[in-house]
Amino acid sequence: MRLIIIYLIGTLSFLNWGSTGHRALAEVASFYLTENAKKKINEILDGETIVTASTYADDIKSDSRYDEYYNWHFINMELDEDYEDTVPSEKGDVFIAINKCLDILESDSVTDSEKSFYLKLLIHFIGDLHQPMHIGRYEDRGGNRVYVKWFGRNSNLHRVWDSEMINGYNMSYSELAKNLPTPEKLEIEFERDDVIGWVNEIHSYTRNIYKDVSSGDNLGYEYQYKNFPTVKDLILKGGLRLAALLNYLFD
Ligand SMILES: [Zn+2]
Numbered sequence: 203m204r205l206i207i208i209y210l211i212g213t214l215s216f217l218n219w220g221s222t223g224h225r226a227l228a229e230v231a232s233f234y235l236t237e238n239a240k241k242k243i244n245e246i247l248d249g250e251t252i253v254t255a256s257t258y259a260d261d262i263k264s265d266s267r268y269d270e271y272y273n274w275h276f277i278n279m280e281l282d283e284d285y286e287d288t289v290p291s292e293k294g295d296v297f298i299a300i301n302k303c304l305d306i307l308e309s310d311s312v313t314d315s316e317k318s319f320y321l322k323l324l325i326h327f328i329g330d331l332h333q334p335m336h337i338g339r340y341e342d343r344g345g346n347r348v349y350v351k352w353f354g355r356n357s358n359l360h361r362v363w364d365s366e367m368i369n370g371y372n373m374s375y376s377e378l379a380k381n382l383p384t385p386e387k388l389e390i391e392f393e394r395d396d397v398i399g400w401v402n403e404i405h406s407y408t409r410n411i412y413k414d415v416s417s418g419d420n421l422g423y424e425y426q427y428k429n430f431p432t433v434k435d436l437i438l439k440g441g442l443r444l445a446a447l448l449n450y451l452f453d
Pocket of ligand 1: 259330
């Protein structure tokens with residue numbers, strides 16, 4: 203029974219930044235929203251919080267009616283490329299997705315249910331963008347095919363960054379959000395052009411992560427110790443950026 207549960211947990215975490223990461227990032231954003239933005243978001247989401255909304259885009263993955271959004275969770279890029287050098291996928295990617303959500307949320311001619319749907323996606327994709335293995339190489343599916351051991355158990359590099367380190371830290375999303383470093387600066391302003399800079403910046407983390415790990419490595423305490431501070435920094439960074447973006451849209 204225990205093995206089955208472990209297997210199921212492993213399967214469910216495929217291609218998701220684990221729910222704790224998404225929720226902690228949204229919780230950070232909620233600390234920095236203006237009163238106006240809070241009120242408007244509350245109306246659009248009909249009382250649902252941005253924390254629970256943050257995992258919606260992963261929740262609908264198992265429903266084939268939403269297959270067209272599958273590629274919106276990641277970008278495949280070679281390690282020496284910037285986003286401007288790539289040929290964007292026709293099926294979309296997380297950069298295209300964020301811009302599409304922004305277009306819709308800035309438009310006056312969308313229904314309430316469309317607004318709610320794309321706001322939930324946007325909250326999620328800012329999270330995915332700040333997990334560097336969501337901007338990985340195509341040939342190994344963003345590290346999903348870089349097979350490693352995590353404390354002796356079968357895992358992969360994508361999953362280590364999605365959920366293994368965060369789960370290993372063993373804090374709830376709200377504890378994690380409260381125990382991040384103090385921000386050096388608050389990102390208050392947001393401009394549409396910022397998003398491409400975020401992609402290229404996070405991709406520089408991706409490069410280092412690949413450099414550090416080879417297939418078959420057994421990762422554990424030392425890897426967690428060296429890399430978890432980066433996970434925390436990225437959750438903080440993503441949370442501040444999400445707040446700036448939501449304040450830009452709704453303040
Ligand atoms: Zn996702």
